[in-house]
Amino acid sequence: MKRSLLFLLALFCVGLLIRAQDFPGSSDHLLFPRMKGFTIVEYDVTEPATYRFVDKDGTEMIVSGRMLYYYYESDTDMAPSKILDAVSAKARSLTDRFCNHDGDKICMIIQQENVEVWADLSAGDFYYTLRIIERAEVDQEVTAESISADLDGKGETVLYIRFSYRGDEIQPYSLPAIEALAALLKATPALKIEIEGHTDSEGADLENRKISLDRATAVAAELVKAGIDRERLTCTGLGESAPIADIESAEGKALNRRIVISKK
Numbered sequence: 001m002k003r004s005l006l007f008l009l010a011l012f013c014v015g016l017l018i019r020a021q022d023f024p025g026s027s028d029h030l031l032f033p034r035m036k037g038f039t040i041v042e043y044d045v046t047e048p049a050t051y052r053f054v055d056k057d058g059t060e061m062i063v064s065g066r067m068l069y070y071y072y073e074s075d076t077d078m079a080p081s082k083i084l085d086a087v088s089a090k091a092r093s094l095t096d097r098f099c100n101h102d103g104d105k106i107c108m109i110i111q112q113e114n115v116e117v118w119a120d121l122s123a124g125d126f127y128y129t130l131r132i133i134e135r136a137e138v139d140q141e142v143t144a145e146s147i148s149a150d151l152d153g154k155g156e157t158v159l160y161i162r163f164s165y166r167g168d169e170i171q172p173y174s175l176p177a178i179e180a181l182a183a184l185l186k187a188t189p190a191l192k193i194e195i196e197g198h199t200d201s202e203g204a205d206l207e208n209r210k211i212s213l214d215r216a217t218a219v220a221a222e223l224v225k226a227g228i229d230r231e232r233l234t235c236t237g238l239g240e241s242a243p244i245a246d247i248e249s250a251e252g253k254a255l256n257r258r259i260v261i262s263k264k
Helices: 002-020 080-092 144-154 172-187 205-225 250-256
Strands: 039-054 060-073 097-102 105-112 115-123 127-136 156-159 193-198 233-237 258-263
Touching: 039 097, 039 115, 039 127, 060 250, 080 105, 080 115, 080 127, 127 250, 144 156, 144 172, 144 258, 156 172, 172 205, 193 205, 205 233, 205 258
Parallel strands: 193 233
Antiparallel strands: 039 060, 060 127, 097 105, 105 115, 115 127, 156 258, 193 258
């Protein structure tokens, strides 16, 4: 009888040990440290992938990139709001861009160097799921001198300005590139330029043409704020019609989302 009890106890302990092990090959995302007592039960990485994020107004935003999926589980019931607060604390400290936030769900966008991270975090009483899309961007450093050299040598230069998703709000990360362009224009009063907007292939063609023109116009507005005469700037939007890289891959899409500056 004693041996039987010991055997059952050993099986129980082995079961607990197996249950406590994370899904093979999985690891926590650096922006979302796990809550104590939770185990990764399911894990998957898909690339390329798309995911539908929904903002607080119910608007769908279809984002593509590298997708990581996590399903965490615990043996202890816990309030979903407490799970959300604990798991998202680090990420929330790095952004003020939220597309949704309620009692059992939070969606946010975090800029990490040349990767824009979209995260959808949902929680229940004993579990939470985390879906992350890592949207690649082109990392670029430009100066007034490098822009000038491109314009003199090639007649144009490419700027990878980061905007809000399918919008024309310039992200702070990209302001130094526009400041460099403004410095060149101030130093060269006779220089007039065309600002040409380009998008990737996501979305409808007509919508992309509008987005690309709006983005070119937003760059022009930022230059005017810096003291550049609007008469020196012409804006054009070509949408997805002139790709320079693969239109399907995340890296190619990042290269195709661009602003081209040329001499008039």
